[in-house]
Amino acid sequence: MTNLIRRAAVALALPVALVVLWWVATADSTSIFWPPLSRILGVFGETWFTGRFTDDVLPSLARLFAGYLAALLLGVAMGVAIGSFRLLRALVEPVLEFFRAIPPPVLVPILMLFAGIGTEMKVLVIVSGCLWPVLLNTVEGVRGLDEVLRDTARCYRLGLRARLFRLILPGASPQIAAGARQALSIGIILMVISEMFAANNGVGFTIIQFQRSFAIPQMWTGIIVLGLIGIALSAIFRMVERRLLGWYIGVREAHRTEG
Amino acid sequence: MTAAVTAGPTQHGGRRHRPLPAWLLGLIGPAGLVAVVELVPRAGLVDERYLPPCSAMIAALVEQAGTAEFWTALLETLRGWAIGLAIALAAGVVLGIVIGSVPLLRAATNSTIEFLRPIPSVALIPLAVLLFGTDMRSTLLLVVYAAFWQVLVQVLYGVRDVDPVADQTARMYRFRPLTRVVRLIWPTALPYVMTGFRLGASVALILEVTGELIIGSPGLGRQIAVAQTSGAVAPMYALVIVVGLIGVAVNVFARAAERRVLRWHPSVRTEVA
Numbered sequence: 001m002t003n004l005i006r007r008a009a010v011a012l013a014l015p016v017a018l019v020v021l022w023w024v025a026t027a028d029s030t031s032i033f034w035p036p037l038s039r040i041l042g043v044f045g046e047t048w049f050t051g052r053f054t055d056d057v058l059p060s061l062a063r064l065f066a067g068y069l070a071a072l073l074l075g076v077a078m079g080v081a082i083g084s085f086r087l088l089r090a091l092v093e094p095v096l097e098f099f100r101a102i103p104p105p106v107l108v109p110i111l112m113l114f115a116g117i118g119t120e121m122k123v124l125v126i127v128s129g130c131l132w133p134v135l136l137n138t139v140e141g142v143r144g145l146d147e148v149l150r151d152t153a154r155c156y157r158l159g160l161r162a163r164l165f166r167l168i169l170p171g172a173s174p175q176i177a178a179g180a181r182q183a184l185s186i187g188i189i190l191m192v193i194s195e196m197f198a199a200n201n202g203v204g205f206t207i208i209q210f211q212r213s214f215a216i217p218q219m220w221t222g223i224i225v226l227g228l229i230g231i232a233l234s235a236i237f238r239m240v241e242r243r244l245l246g247w248y249i250g251v252r253e254a255h256r257t258e259g
Numbered sequence: 260m261t262a263a264v265t266a267g268p269t270q271h272g273g274r275r276h277r278p279l280p281a282w283l284l285g286l287i288g289p290a291g292l293v294a295v296v297e298l299v300p301r302a303g304l305v306d307e308r309y310l311p312p313c314s315a316m317i318a319a320l321v322e323q324a325g326t327a328e329f330w331t332a333l334l335e336t337l338r339g340w341a342i343g344l345a346i347a348l349a350a351g352v353v354l355g356i357v358i359g360s361v362p363l364l365r366a367a368t369n370s371t372i373e374f375l376r377p378i379p380s381v382a383l384i385p386l387a388v389l390l391f392g393t394d395m396r397s398t399l400l401l402v403v404y405a406a407f408w409q410v411l412v413q414v415l416y417g418v419r420d421v422d423p424v425a426d427q428t429a430r431m432y433r434f435r436p437l438t439r440v441v442r443l444i445w446p447t448a449l450p451y452v453m454t455g456f457r458l459g460a461s462v463a464l465i466l467e468v469t470g471e472l473i474i475g476s477p478g479l480g481r482q483i484a485v486a487q488t489s490g491a492v493a494p495m496y497a498l499v500i501v502v503g504l505i506g507v508a509v510n511v512f513a514r515a516a517e518r519r520v521l522r523w524h525p526s527v528r529t530e531v532a
Contacts, residue, residue: 010363011370018371033389090284095292101506103465105472106480106499109487113309185379189469192381196473204381211385219385226382234377 032216040220047221052206057225060202063119064191067126071183075131076176079138080168089139100136104129104186105193117198122191129190130183137179141172174248177241184237188230203229311493320497329482336467336478336505339395343402344456344463351407351459352452355414356444365415376412380405380466381473388474395477398470405466406459413458417451418444453520457513464509468502479505 023037048057082089082096107128108121115121145168153167169176195204207222242249297313299305311319323329358364380401387397421444429443471480479502486495 007366010366014367014371015374033386087284090281091288091291093288094285095288097510098289098503098507101461101510102499102503103468103506105465105469106483106502108472109483109495110499112487113492185377186465188379189381189465192379192384193469193473196381196384207382207385211388216389219389223382223386227378230377230379230382231374 032214035217035220040217040224043217044221044224047218048225056201056203056206057229059119060191060195060204061229063122063202064126064187067123067190068130068184068187070123071127071130071187072134072180074127075134075179075183076138076169079135079176080142080164080172082135083139083142083172084168089143096132096136100132104190108190108194108197112198117200122194122199122202125194126187126190130187133182133186134176134179137175137182138172141175142168144175145171173245177245181237181241184233185230188233192226308492311496315493316496316500319491319493320500323494323497323501332477332479332482333501333505335395336471336480336502339398339402339470339476339478340460340463340467340509343399343467344406344460346399347403347406347459347463348410348456350403351410351455352414355411356418356440356448359415359418359448360440360444372408372411372415376408381469384470384473387470393475393477397474398467398476398478401466401470402463406463409459409462410452410455413451413455414448417448420451421447450521450524453517457510457517460509460513461506464506 019037026034026036027038029036082092104125108125111121111124111128115124149167149171153163158166191202192204192207195202196208199205203222203226207219207226210216210219210222293313296310296316300307300310300312358368383401383404384397387400391397391400425443425447429439434442467478468480470476471478472484473480475481475484479498483495483498483502486492486498
């Protein structure tokens with residue numbers, strides 16, 4: 001029990017100290033850029049919980065979710081196909097390398113031409129950014145499948161469906177998860193960017209509005225909201241990953257302690 | 260990023276008749292893309308105002324390459340990327356080694372790092388604009404913040420990976436702290452540092468261009484935004500292509516640097532992202 005308390009104390013000490021430092025350092029700050037933390041927290045509630053949460057935060061998250069999910073499905077499907085056929089892989093790999101290397105935010109102006117500035121554009125931007133890490137990691141995962149397992153599946157003449165769900169997808173899943181994790185942080189960036197560039201609602205849009213109208217404490221609350229979104233999503237991701245990939249994490253830990 | 264790390268020489272199956280060589284197939288892909296982008300707008304399947312034919316993009320690119328403005332913007336982008344990455348790398352390595360080798364420090368900072376890391380760097384855009392305006396420093400802030408975590412986390416993994424026997428041997432011989440870092444920790448952590456460098460390099464480019472695009476600090480991103488608002492579609496595509504090529508170059512450069520620095524390393528380690 002005391003051990004638990006000590007661990008909690010060690011984990012919490014620095015964050016608490018940092019917040020206290022922020023509080024004290026800005027307590028009687030008169031700089032307009034660095035308002036006192038007490039004021040930021042004071043306006044937090046009225047800024048976000050009087051309609052903005054449902055009007056801005058939820059639509060942003062919904063777009064992120066839609067785009068991310070579409071990118072996952074598309075990336076895994078294409079990745080399995082490309083990873084399984086050597087000819088296809090050789091054919092498209094240079095093209096993929098190029099598309100992957102384009103920083104996704106520059107696609108915002110291009111996709112705006114096609115889809116305007118509405119919801120479709122933002123979802124498309126998120127899909128087009130999240131797709132590549134998932135796709136390329138899936139290709140690598142499928143390529144790196146255990147040869148013995150692959151041959152065994154062939155010997156037993158597993159059907160296409162069984163091979164896909166019993167062999168390929170589980171075998172590639174650690175790699176797919178690594179890609180999905182990268183895609184998530186890119187997705188959050190794109191969610192914000194697409195709204196900052198052109199939008200009429202959303203978290204990114206709201207924060208830029210605050211900054212342009214010099215509502216500095218409100219802008220700070222926006223930064224905090226974005227931070228919290230990032231933290232919450234990565235926590236959720238880790239939970240899901242632990243659930244789905246529990247077997248793999250266990251195997252890896254075992255290897256680590258053995259070796 | 261993670262992908263293509265293991266891309267070694269392609270294994271040829273035991274086939275008798277040789278299939279087309281990989282480089283030829285590799286050329287067919289991009290050639291096909293160029294043909295599609297050329298033909299689709301020409302055939303009227305997509306409005307030319309939205310997707311100009313490839314030849315128009317290339318013409319715009321050639322025209323851009325003739326202006327001094329383009330080259331200044333290109334240099335600004337590369338400079339911002341390089342400076343940001345260098346700062347992030349230095350800070351990440353130093354802090355990573357310090358935090359990683361003191362157990363108490365590691366335990367104390369763990370929660371904070373896990374907390375700060377997922378904060379999207381774009382959240383800092385409004386703050387950066389207030390502090391530095393459209394100066395290159397505001398983009399630099401984003402670049403450093405984003406790339407720093409990539410490096411730091413990898414270095415922390417690397418320091419943790421130090422072989423216990425080697426570590427105890429070093430203790431037995433009473434290595435001084437500096438010797439310990441140079442002889443023991445650094446060689447162990449180096450592959451991870453290079454992974455952090457590679458991940459950081461591409462993230463830094465993303466944020467560099469993003470900052471230019473959104474904040475309007477000088478560079479190719481701003482040129483894209485300008486082309487977009489003035490409806491110059493073909494030049495905009497041309498600039499996007501240039502940015503993509505820079506991205507490819509950054510990836511190739513990072514991988515080459517990694518291979519060069521780790522020449523001595525017995526195996527290519529799997530990445531802990």
